[in-house]
Amino acid sequence: MKESKSKYAVMGILSIGPVSGYDIKKKFEKSLSYFWSESYGQIYPILKRLATEGLAIRSIQKQTGKPDRHIYALTDKGRKALREWMIRPVGRLIGRHEILLKLFFGHQVSLEDNIRQVEHFRELQSEKLKEIIASEEMLKTDYKDNPNLTYWLMTLRYGQYINRAYLRWCDETLAILKGMEQEAGA
Amino acid sequence: MKESKSKYAVMGILSIGPVSGYDIKKKFEKSLSYFWSESYGQIYPILKRLATEGLAIRSIQKQTGKPDRHIYALTDKGRKALREWMIRPVGRLIGRHEILLKLFFGHQVSLEDNIRQVEHFRELQSEKLKEIIASEEMLKTDYKDNPNLTYWLMTLRYGQYINRAYLRWCDETLAILKGMEQEAGA
DNA sequence: TAGAGCATGTAATAGGTTACATGATTAG
DNA sequence: CTAATCATGTAACCTATTACATGCTCTA
Numbered sequence: 393m394k395e396s397k398s399k400y401a402v403m404g405i406l407s408i409g410p411v412s413g414y415d416i417k418k419k420f421e422k423s424l425s426y427f428w429s430e431s432y433g434q435i436y437p438i439l440k441r442l443a444t445e446g447l448a449i450r451s452i453q454k455q456t457g458k459p460d461r462h463i464y465a466l467t468d469k470g471r472k473a474l475r476e477w478m479i480r481p482v483g484r485l486i487g488r489h490e491i492l493l494k495l496f497f498g499h500q501v502s503l504e505d506n507i508r509q510v511e512h513f514r515e516l517q518s519e520k521l522k523e524i525i526a527s528e529e530m531l532k533t534d535y536k537d538n539p540n541l542t543y544w545l546m547t548l549r550y551g552q553y554i555n556r557a558y559l560r561w562c563d564e565t566l567a568i569l570k571g572m573e574q575e576a577g578a
Numbered sequence: 579m580k581e582s583k584s585k586y587a588v589m590g591i592l593s594i595g596p597v598s599g600y601d602i603k604k605k606f607e608k609s610l611s612y613f614w615s616e617s618y619g620q621i622y623p624i625l626k627r628l629a630t631e632g633l634a635i636r637s638i639q640k641q642t643g644k645p646d647r648h649i650y651a652l653t654d655k656g657r658k659a660l661r662e663w664m665i666r667p668v669g670r671l672i673g674r675h676e677i678l679l680k681l682f683f684g685h686q687v688s689l690e691d692n693i694r695q696v697e698h699f700r701e702l703q704s705e706k707l708k709e710i711i712a713s714e715e716m717l718k719t720d721y722k723d724n725p726n727l728t729y730w731l732m733t734l735r736y737g738q739y740i741n742r743a744y745l746r747w748c749d750e751t752l753a754i755l756k757g758m759e760q761e762a763g764a
Numbered sequence: 765t766a767g768a769g770c771a772t773g774t775a776a777t778a779g780g781t782t783a784c785a786t787g788a789t790t791a792g
Numbered sequence: 793c794t795a796a797t798c799a800t801g802t803a804a805c806c807t808a809t810t811a812c813a814t815g816c817t818c819t820a
Contacts, residue, residue, distance in 0.1 A: 396806080396807065396808095397674065397676060397679065398807080398808080400679070401679055404679065404682065404683040404686075407683055407686050408683075412771075412772090413771080413772075413773085414770070414771050414772075424679075424682065425672070426672070427672070427673065427674065427675045427678045427679070428672070428674055428675070428678070428679055429672055429674075430808090431808065431809055431810080432772085432773075432774095432809095432810095433773090433774080433775095433808070433809060433810075433811095434807080434808060434809085436772075436773055436774085437773090437774090440773095455770090455771090457770090457816060457817055457818095458769095458770050458771070458816070458817075459770065459771040459772060459814090459815080459816080460771080460772085461770095461771070461772090462771085462772075471686070474683070474686060475686060475687055477680075478680050478683065478684075478686060478687045478691065478695075479687060479691045479694070479695070481694075481695065481698045482676045482677050482680065482695065482698065482699055482702070483676070484702060484706075485673070485674075485675065485676065485677075486611070486612070486613070486614070486615055487613065487671070487673040488583065488613070488614055488615075488671075489613045489614070489671065489736070490583060490668045490669070490671065491668050492613045492614070492733045492736055493583065493586070493587055493590065493610075493613070493614055494663075494664050494668065495729055495732055495733055496590065496610065496726075496729060496730060496733050497590040497593055497594075497660070497664065497726075497729070498664075498726075498728075498729035498732075499725050499726045499729055500590075500593050500657070500660060500661060500664060501661055501664045501665060505664065505665045506729075508665070508667075509664075509665070509667065509668065512667045512668065513668055516668075516670060520670070539685050540682075540683075540684075540685045542684075542754070542758070543681055543682055543683070543684035543685055543692075544682060546681055546684075546751050546754065547678045547681055547682050549747060549750065549751070550675070550678055550747050550751075553743040553744070553746060553747040553750075554740060554743050554744075554747075556743070557739040557740050557742070557743035558739070558740075560739055561735060561736050561739040561740075564735065564739075565732050565735070565736075568728070568732065572728070582778080582779065582780095584779080584780080598799075598800090599799080599800075599801085600798070600799050600800075616780090617780070617781055617782080618781095618782095618800085618801075619780070619781060619782075619783095619801090619802080619803095620779085620780065620781085622800070622801055622802085623801090623802090626801095641798090641799090643788060643789055643790095643798090644788070644789075644797095644798055644799070645786090645787080645788080645798070645799040645800060646799080646800085647798090647799070647800090648799085648800075
């Protein structure tokens with residue numbers, strides 16, 4: 393009986409303040425993109441369900457020229473349900489790391505192919521690290537007095553730790569692969 | 579036009595040697611479980627499809643007392659398709675880290691709740707690290723002369739780097755949270 | 765005037781897990 | 793005697809993405 397985490401991801405956003413589905417998508421893209429994402433195809437039906445389950449209430453904000461905004465706010469019941477999920481211990485995560493899948497079968501292709509793959513992966517992670525560091529600076533100034541800031545910074549630090557670990561692993565792996573290349577060429 | 583990676587995961591296993599669907603599941607559980615998994619509901623239909631697409635051929639191994647084994651082997655066409663996928667650069671991975679989702683909304687619950695959550699996460703990762711180190715030792719002895727060994731070890735090293743990064747992050751985060759606790763209590 | 769942004773939502777499709785069905789053998 | 797292992801496979805179900813439909817306004 394595993395329940396989808398998307399529901400709680402949406403409720404979590406609502407816990408910060410009442411917003412529309414459109415806003416929620418933006419939030420995910422702006423602040424959670426490096427560890428979570430949700431599509432409209434998930435968000436809108438979830439909001440509807442939250443309302444029928446009494447976990448959120450909807451109010452309509454009329455606008456001129458633009459479509460109306462459907463603003464959702466958590467109810468007490470919703471806040472309680474969110475908290476209950478928050479304190480449930482997390483399960484094991486079996487992320488599917490495509491780079492490892494490819495490397496696991498590395499013997500099927502040439503050394504150069506493997507090197508190229510790892511170098512490309514290193515490039516990706518190096519860019520991501522830069523982005524994370526940049527958004528850390530932004531957050532610190534933009535939300536200086538927000539009580540959520542400490543928690544948001546913790547998630548960013550996580551990204552930094554992991555990405556630096558990726559880079560170190562890439563360097564080690566590339567050194568091994570290049571060593572094998574030398575050996576084969578000799 | 580993103581193609582499912584499960585297909586290539588199965589083909590990758592077949593590239594090591596001809597096996598049955600049952601064996602493939604076992605392989606995933608034994609050697610790839612810390613970064614990849616596939617269920618029977620995926621494996622069997624994929625094998626069928628590989629055969630109809632000419633990427634693999636099936637032969638039947640009769641057994642007495644036990645059900646027959648359907649052994650699949652990659653064809654040249656299959657081996658070529660696998661190699662083509664192998665050299666395609668990997669995309670960005672947006673793993674969904676439940677612990678981060680919970681921590682991002684950490685302000686909604688108490689400091690103790692957050693501490694408990696991170697401590698539990700640390701416990702999980704610490705166990706996992708032990709498992710990875712243990713299987714590294716096993717691999718080194720069991721597959722001493724296997725040409726795949728170098729690549730398999732690389733994937734294990736990755737797991738070690740990442741898991742050690744998790745532990746360091748947990749320690750940093752726990753220190754911050756406990757510092758906040760002190761402050762609040764003072 | 766073309767395209768991006770605002771804003772809602774649904775339908776089609778893909779990706780994936782779990783539970784079930786079958787049935788013999790073997791280990792505790 | 794019970795449970796696990798061997799071994800195949802399917803059906804029901806859940807989860808998630810992508811593409812589409814609508815239509816106004818503002819910017820390049």
